[in-house]
Amino acid sequence: MKIDIRSDSSLYIELNGWTYYIDDSNNEQIMEKFNNNAPFDLQCPHCDETVTVQHMNWTAIVCLHCKREFSIECIEYNTH
Numbered sequence: 001m002k003i004d005i006r007s008d009s010s011l012y013i014e015l016n017g018w019t020y021y022i023d024d025s026n027n028e029q030i031m032e033k034f035n036n037n038a039p040f041d042l043q044c045p046h047c048d049e050t051v052t053v054q055h056m057n058w059t060a061i062v063c064l065h066c067k068r069e070f071s072i073e074c075i076e077y078n079t080h
C-alpha cells in the first residue's frame with residue numbers, strides 16, 4: 001500500500017491495484033477510484049480533448065493532442 005498525501009485535504013491511496021483519490025479542498029468530498037491496470041478516459045484541461053490513460057501515473061499524464069502535461073488535480077470533477 002502506498003499513501004501519497006498531497007495537501008492538507010487531498011491524498012492518493014494505492015491499494016491492491018486500485019488507486020483512490022480523495023479531495024476535500026473545496027469542501028466537495030471528492031472520492032474517485034481507478035483500476036491501475038485498466039485504461040480510462042480523462043478530459044485534457046488544456047485542449048478539452050479526451051485522453052486515454054493507459055497506466056496510472058499521477059505525476060505526468062501527457063495529452064496526445066496538445067502534448068502538454070497535466071495532473072489529475074487539474075481535472076474538474078462533476079458533482080453527481
Ligand SMILES: [Zn+2]
Nearest residue numbers: 044047063066
Ligand atoms: Zn490536450
